Amino acid sequence: MRKLSMNELGRKSVEEFRQSEKIPVIAVMENIRSAYNVGSIFRTADAFLLEGIYICGYTAYPPHKEIKKTALGAEDTVAWKYFKNISEGIDELKTQGYKVYAIEQAVDSWKLGSFEVDDDKIAVIFGNEVTGVEQSTIALCDGVIEIPQLGMKHSLNVATAAGVVLWELVRAKISG
Numbered sequence: 001m002r003k004l005s006m007n008e009l010g011r012k013s014v015e016e017f018r019q020s021e022k023i024p025v026i027a028v029m030e031n032i033r034s035a036y037n038v039g040s041i042f043r044t045a046d047a048f049l050l051e052g053i054y055i056c057g058y059t060a061y062p063p064h065k066e067i068k069k070t071a072l073g074a075e076d077t078v079a080w081k082y083f084k085n086i087s088e089g090i091d092e093l094k095t096q097g098y099k100v101y102a103i104e105q106a107v108d109s110w111k112l113g114s115f116e117v118d119d120d121k122i123a124v125i126f127g128n129e130v131t132g133v134e135q136s137t138i139a140l141c142d143g144v145i146e147i148p149q150l151g152m153k154h155s156l157n158v159a160t161a162a163g164v165v166l167w168e169l170v171r172a173k174i175s176g
Helices: 014-019 035-047 065-071 086-095 158-174
Strands: 023-030 050-056 080-083 099-103 122-126 143-146
Touching (some): 023 035, 023 086, 035 050, 035 065, 099 158
Parallel strands (some): 023 050, 050 080
C-alpha cells in the first residue's frame, strides 16, 4: 500500500466543483460559537459535495479569518446563505421540498444508524456547542436524529458530529 500523491487525488477546481451535481443535503448551523467549527463544517460540506450550508443566528459567516483557516477554501466553493432567524431558513427549506431534522438527543429521536434516508432532499440542523439545537427550533423540524453514544460523555464536538451525520446521509444516498 502507498499513499496517493496530490496529482492522483483527482481534486476538482473551484469551477468544476460549482458545476458538479450536488448531493441534496443542506447542513444548517444554529448559533455555533466557534468560527473554527464553522470552517470545519464548510470543509466537510465540500468533501461530500453537499447542496449547501445555511448559517443562522449568531453563527459566524464568511468572510471571517477563523473560518478561512479551517475551511481551506471551502467557504469559496460551498453555496451558503445566512439567516438571522433560523425559522426563516427552515421555512425556505420546507418551501423547496426539504425535510428538516435536528441533530440532537431527544425523546422519540431516530438513531443515526437506523434512520432511513428516503427523503429526496434533507436538511440537518447542528446546534450550539453547549446548549445544542434550541427547543423552539426542534418544534419546527420534521424529526430528530440522534448519534448513538456509548461512553461516559454524551456529546461530540459539533464539527465532529457534523462529519459523522453528513457522511452517513451521503453514504446512504450514493449507495442507493
